[in-house]
Amino acid sequence: MFIRRLPKFEYYAPATIQEALQFLSQNRVQCKVLAGGTDLLVSMKNRATTPAHVVNLKGIGELRSIDYDARQGLRVGSLATIGDIERSQVIREKFTPLWDAADVMAAPQVRNLGTIGGNLCSAIPSADTAPPLIAMGASVRILGSRGERFLPVEELFKGPGESVLEPDEILMEVLIPNPPEQSAGAYFKLMRRNAMDLALVGVAVFLRLNKDKSRCEEARIGLGAVAPTPIRAVGAERVLAGKEVNEECAQSAGETASREARPITDVRATAEYRRTMVGVLTKRATLEAFKRIR
Structure with missing residues (x-):
């Protein structure tokens, strides 16, 4: 049996964030950060990337924390695994769309290795x-x-496989505001077979209703796998707001979201099929989010 071997590289395992940042600043060229390794190591074995240096962050415990505060919301360290997220009761109860995503990602073995930071920084659509x-x-x-900065998640992505992170920067944590009253969300993923597959389409909808739950005050919709980067469906959000x-209404929002999508045709699905399913999943996620509030 043919076994793919990793290319040669210099391995560094810092014990602190400061050590990691110092190494990255001194080795900006051909340096990769290792979190869970589920993407990077495969890419290296396939020679899609051949870094001269690999910085393993796993020894920095503070990056794996999941902390909730009723006023400030949720803080998820970049090394928190998908399994950590799936097992978190507070995420399941209060930040349900993220739990929905963790629950349909890969096999349990991969969920226990792959991290939220790695999933974002890989910047795959x-x-x-x-x-x-x-x-x-x-x-x-x-x-x-050179210091710290904060970005909305949708601004983290530059293009397929490319984030806005500089070579000497580390994604420290994900910050999610506390959900307001009368709000909920849902995430739906279209797959060919099972959770081991990459999403053909991914749609998340978050709704905030008015006090008597008669209409939508605010909507936010995230789309995945239907554009060069994950995107917001702003037009579809406007369709729902105030209605x-x-x-x-959910059907109309789905139709608008499908027009905002920019999918491609590849070996897994056609652009036309993906666009159609954006509409289907947007409607489904909208009604599920509404049901969770009611």
């Missing part, structure tokens, strides 16, 4: 955590040798 985080208004905290949430 089909990243499952991106649409729910976009829908919930999440941001990321980034730390580098009574029902089958007709």
Whole structure:
């Protein structure tokens, strides 16, 4: 049996964030950060990337925390695994779209290795955590040798496989605001077979209703796998805002979202099929989010 071997590289395992940042600032060229390794190591074995240096962040415990505060919301360290997220009761109860995504990602073995930071920083269009985080208004905290900065999740992506992180920067944590009263969300993923597959389409919808739950005050919709990067469906959000949430309204939002999508045809699905399913899943996620509030 043919076994793919990793290319040669210099391995560094810092014990602190400061050590990691110092190494990255001194080795900006051909340096990759290792989190869970589910994407990077495969890419290296396939020679899609051949870094001279690999910085393993796994020894930095503070990056794996999941902390909830009723006023400030949720803070998820970049090394928190998808399994950590799936097992978190507070995420399941209060930040349900993210739990939905974790629950349909890969096999249990991969969920216990893959991290939320790695899933985002890989910047693949089909990243499952991106649409729910976009829908919930999440941001990321980034730390580098020149200081820290904060970005909405939708601004983290530059293009397929490319984030806006500088070579000497680390994604520290994901910040999700506390959901307001009368709000909920849902994430749906279209797959060919099972959770081991990448998303053909991913849609997350987050709704906030008025006090008597008769109409939508605010909507946020995140789409994955239907554009070069995960995106917001702003037009579809406008369709829902101020309206009574029902089958007709959800259908209209889905049709608008499908027009906002920019899918491609590849070996897994045609652009036309993906666009159609954006509409279907947007409607489904809208009605599920509404049901969870009611």
